[in-house]
Amino acid sequence: MLSELSQEKSVGTVETQTLRLELPAGGFRLEKGGVLHEIVVAYERSGNLAAANDNVVFVCHALTGDAHVAGLRPGESEPSGWWEGMIGPGKGIDTDRYQVVCANILGGCKGTTGPSSICPTTGRPYGSAFPKITVGDIIEVHRLLLRQLGIRRLAAVMGGSFGGMQVLEWLIRYSEEIDRAIVVASAASLNSQALAFDIVGRHAIVSDPNWNTGDYYTNGNLPHKGLSSARKLAHITYLSQQLMDTKFGREKRPEWLTADADFRNRVERDFGTFFQVESYLQYQGEKFIQRFDANSYLHITLAMDEYDIEERYGSLDAAFAKVGASRVLVVSLSGDWLFMPEQSEELVTALVRQKKQVSYCHLDAEAGHDAFLTHISDLKRVVGAFVPPQAAPAAAPEPAAKRRYRRLISLVPQGGRVLDLGCGDGTLLGLLRRLRGVSGNGVEIDVEQVIRAIGAGCDILREDIDDGLAMIPDNSFDLVVLSETLQTIKRPRELLHQILRVAREAVIAFPNFGSLEVRLGLLASGRMPKGRQIPFEWYDTPNIHLFTLKDFLALCQQEGIAIRELRCEGGSLWERALLALGFRNLGASKVVVRIARRD
Numbered sequence: 001m002l003s004e005l006s007q008e009k010s011v012g013t014v015e016t017q018t019l020r021l022e023l024p025a026g027g028f029r030l031e032k033g034g035v036l037h038e039i040v041v042a043y044e045r046s047g048n049l050a051a052a053n054d055n056v057v058f059v060c061h062a063l064t065g066d067a068h069v070a071g072l073r074p075g076e077s078e079p080s081g082w083w084e085g086m087i088g089p090g091k092g093i094d095t096d097r098y099q100v101v102c103a104n105i106l107g108g109c110k111g112t113t114g115p116s117s118i119c120p121t122t123g124r125p126y127g128s129a130f131p132k133i134t135v136g137d138i139i140e141v142h143r144l145l146l147r148q149l150g151i152r153r154l155a156a157v158m159g160g161s162f163g164g165m166q167v168l169e170w171l172i173r174y175s176e177e178i179d180r181a182i183v184v185a186s187a188a189s190l191n192s193q194a195l196a197f198d199i200v201g202r203h204a205i206v207s208d209p210n211w212n213t214g215d216y217y218t219n220g221n222l223p224h225k226g227l228s229s230a231r232k233l234a235h236i237t238y239l240s241q242q243l244m245d246t247k248f249g250r251e252k253r254p255e256w257l258t259a260d261a262d263f264r265n266r267v268e269r270d271f272g273t274f275f276q277v278e279s280y281l282q283y284q285g286e287k288f289i290q291r292f293d294a295n296s297y298l299h300i301t302l303a304m305d306e307y308d309i310e311e312r313y314g315s316l317d318a319a320f321a322k323v324g325a326s327r328v329l330v331v332s333l334s335g336d337w338l339f340m341p342e343q344s345e346e347l348v349t350a351l352v353r354q355k356k357q358v359s360y361c362h363l364d365a366e367a368g369h370d371a372f373l374t375h376i377s378d379l380k381r382v383v384g385a386f387v388p389p390q391a392a393p394a395a396a397p398e399p400a401a402k403r404r405y406r407r408l409i410s411l412v413p414q415g416g417r418v419l420d421l422g423c424g425d426g427t428l429l430g431l432l433r434r435l436r437g438v439s440g441n442g443v444e445i446d447v448e449q450v451i452r453a454i455g456a457g458c459d460i461l462r463e464d465i466d467d468g469l470a471m472i473p474d475n476s477f478d479l480v481v482l483s484e485t486l487q488t489i490k491r492p493r494e495l496l497h498q499i500l501r502v503a504r505e506a507v508i509a510f511p512n513f514g515s516l517e518v519r520l521g522l523l524a525s526g527r528m529p530k531g532r533q534i535p536f537e538w539y540d541t542p543n544i545h546l547f548t549l550k551d552f553l554a555l556c557q558q559e560g561i562a563i564r565e566l567r568c569e570g571g572s573l574w575e576r577a578l579l580a581l582g583f584r585n586l587g588a589s590k591v592v593v594r595i596a597r598r599d
Contacts, residue, residue, distance in 0.1 A: 009089040010079045011046040011100075014071035018042050018111055021144050028141070034131020038120045041145045042111025043067050043103035046087060047095030056151050057093050057387065058142070059083070059102040060159030060166035062373075063234075063300060064292055066110035069102040070095075085376050092380030094389035098155060105166075106141045107133045107299040115295035116217060128214035133299055135169050135307045142166075143174065156387050158182035160372040161339065162304045168347075172309070172319050175326040180387060184331045184379065185372045187343035188309040188316060194338055197237050198301045201230030205294050214295050227294040228285030235284045240335035240368035248277040316350035323351070327459070328358040329386045331379060335366040345471050348461065352441065353473040355417065359386065359454055360461045360471070363447070378447060385455035401427050402435075407567050407592045408483060411507045412436050416478035419443065419502060421465055422485035426453030432481070433458075440477060443469070466490045472502045480506040484590075487511065488542040496561060496595070505564065505596045512568075514548030515589045516575050549585045556595060565594040 020040050021028070027037040044067045049055065059069050061082070070081035070088055086092040087100050104112035107130070115130035122129075146152070157178050159167045164186020171181045190198070208226030210216055216223060239247075252274045255263075272278065313319035328351060332344035341362055351358040361382050365371035372379060402409075405428055412418065415437045420429045423442025426449075432438045442460045444450050453460045463471055466489060480503045482495075487510055489495050499506045511534070512518075521529025528538040536543065547555075549568070556563055568588035570576035578587030 008085075008091070010084070011071040011081075011088050011095050013074055013076075014044045014046055014068070014081075015074055016042050016044055016067055016111060019145060019148060021141070022148060023144075028144075030131050030137050031134045032132040036113065036131070039106070039113045039141060039144075040111070040117070041103050041106075041113075041141060043101060043145060044069065044071075045099060045101050046070055047097075047099040049099045053151050054153050055098050055155050056146070056153075057098045057100050057156045057158065058146065058154050058170075059087070059093075059100060060139075060142075060157065060163035060170075061102060061105065062159070062161040062163045063304065064288070064297070065163070066108065067102045067104045069100065083373065086380050086383065090389070092376070092383035093156075093158070093387055094384070097389050098387070101146070101149075101151070103142055103145055105138045105300065107138070107296055107303065109293035109296040112141075114293070115214065115299060116293045125217040127217055127295065130214075130295065130299065133303050135165055135303055136173075138303070139166055139169050139173070152177065154178045156180040156182060158184070158383070158387075159186070160184035161186055161369065162300075164339075165304065165307050168309065169307075171326060171328065172313070172322050175322070175324040178326045180327045180329070182329045182331070182383060182386065183344075183347065185333050185336050185339045185344075185369055187339050188319075188347060189307060189311070190305055191340065191343065194237065195305055197233055198305050201233045202298055202301060204229035204233070205298060208294075211294065214298075216294075222289075223294045224289045227289050227292065227297060230297060231288040231292075232281040232285045235281060237338045238368055238370040240337065240366055242335060243367045244277065248275070248280060251276045253279050316346065317354060320350050320354045320356060323354065323356050325357070327386070328356060329382070329454075330358065330360045331372075331382060332360075332362045333365040333369065333371050334362065335371060336369045338369040349471050349473055352461075352471070352476050355439075355476070357439075357459050358441070358461075359459050360463070361447070361450055361454075362462050381451050382454065385451045388455060398427075401431060405431060405483065405509075407569060408481065408507055408509050409435060411565060411567070411592060411594050412438065412479060412481065414438075416440075417476075418479050418481055419472065419477040420481045420483075421469075421499070422482065422488075423453060423458070423460065424449050426456045426458035426460065428481065428483055429453070429458050430456055443472075465495065468494065469498045469502055474501055475503070477503040478505070479503050482506060482508045484509055484511065487513075487545050487547065490544070492545055492547075493555060493559065496555075496559065500561065500595070500597045505594060507592065507594050509590065509592045510547075510552070511543075512549045512585065512588045512591050513546040514550060514585045515571075516578060516586050517571060517589055519586075549588055549591050552591070552593070560598045562596045562598040563593060564596050567592045 018040050027035040029035050065082050068081055069083050072079050089096050104110040107114045109116050115126045119126045157167050157170045164183040167181050167183050205226035208223035210221040211223040309319045330344050330348050332341035348360040363378050365375050367375045418438040418440035420442040423429050423444050429442045442458050443463050445464045450460050450462045480499045486492050568584050569590040570579045570587045571589035575587045
């Protein structure tokens with residue numbers, strides 16, 4: 001991986017800096033009651049700061065990360081940042097435009113004050129005397145750091161996993177200071193299974209005889225066995241079963257074939273095995289104890305476990321009601337069973353219900369939770385679209401697009417909140433924003449279209465419409481727009497009811513397969529017509545329901561759906577003449593209709 005990264009542009013050599021915070025009189029008071037009279041923060045900066053100090057992206061690191069998010073440490077020949085593929089010139093966060101700041105968290109062991117730091121009142125490491133911390137404490141320390149650096153507004157704050165929890169707390173507390181917030185593979189709280197893994201990991205550490213209730217720094221006997229076991233357990237949760245099977249399966253280590261009897265006996269006495277997966281976990285544990293502190297692991301995992309937005313604020317809705325005009329991007333990963341996609345969807349649902357500017361992108365990443373660090377080809381494109389490398393001027397409405405959607409646009413009231421289903425690249429949603437002053441979201445399943453729409457400044461939810469708009473709360477929009485998509489849906493009747501669940505009215509445009517053009521084509525050739533209205537072969541078409549205007553009206557009558565307004569378009573002179581004579585089903589090649597719940 002490093003050799004590939006070294007082929008890309010890097011931010012270059014980055015040195016870790018430290019800053020002693022200017023604390024309030026009486027010290028920094030922690031949320032759980034402790035007080036710190038001295039706090040030093042280790043941080044790194046990449047990219048140039050704008051004259052207005054307004055181009056900073058603050059990156060919140062995950063559980064065992066540090067400030068070295070990108071670049072080379074002094075003396076290195078290959079970049080070693082933990083999110084190297086995301087941060088740098090031309091990457092997801094483009095350091096040609098933005099300055100990236102990343103800082104080690106409070107309670108850590110990479111330069112920021114933590115249990116292994118020297119307590120100013122005793123002259124010894126804090127150890128067991130280090131107070132308990134919360135996610136709120138962590139972001140308050142980072143906010144103090146930024147303010148001391150002269151940074152009072154952030155272009156974006158982003159993070160994955162535990163870093164995503166920090167982003168959520170930033171957003172709830174200080175959204176007025178943040179333009180954009182990016183939450184990757186995270187949640188409002190850990191689920192019970194994730195809690196269980198952390199609890200067992202902490203038990204492994206405190207059960208190690210060398211832990212000595214946290215006061216182990218001066219005797220030289222560190223709780224490495226417990227910390228190694230905790231890391232092994234945690235690492236299992238970072239990988240999906242599919243990746244584990246592909247990477248290891250039940251393969252044995254090569255030395256199993258040549259091992260002598262004495263070696264085999266020693267392994268068996270300790271109930272060890274020769275499976276490759278055990279060797280891998282052993283390696284991860286040994287590597288981890290060389291770079292991390294057991295007390296820091298205890299404090300940070302406890303802070304993560306106890307983080308619970310609903311418990312603190314009463315509900316997700318109450319918490320997100322505090323969010324201002326910040327744009328929010330939530331990303332989930334398909335193979336992640338530590339922070340489940342359903343947990344990300346809960347965040348999105350609450351943000352939509354509170355009418356906030358939120359985009360959601362569920363990415364196919366079967367590697368598991370760690371994919372947000374290791375498999376980021378799609379992720380960095382989504383982030384790059386959301387945090388663009390340069391400010392794009394507002395695009396003027398395209399004449400062709402305005403002509404195509406003119407009847408539909410005319411039925412959309414001014415200034416409402418709109419949901420555009422099957423929004424594609426966001427062209428229609430952009431027109432409605434510019435011409436009708438609406439706000440709202442688009443829904444699209446194709447990831448390429450989602451990326452383009454987000455890049456155009458639209459708030460997009462990546463969801464399959466056929467799944468029933470599960471993320472969209474009741475009555476969360478004024479109007480739903482469905483343009484030339486109804487005929488491609490598996491269950492159009494069910495979708496109509498879902499549409500009128502999330503909004504009282506909808507504007508729907510669809511091709512009329514009962515038009516003169518279609519009938520003549522079928523009559524003349526005896527084959528399914530192919531032309532302007534149906535530009536596909538019958539065996540390769542997205543249109544799976546070929547219905548007519550009469551069919552649609554009959555369905556609405558049957559389902560108790562009111563027709564508020566109906567407009568028909570004829571493609572040819574003959575069709576327009578038929579419309580003038582009142583033959584709508586024969587003359588309309590395209591129909592635009594406004595429907596509503598029947599009172």
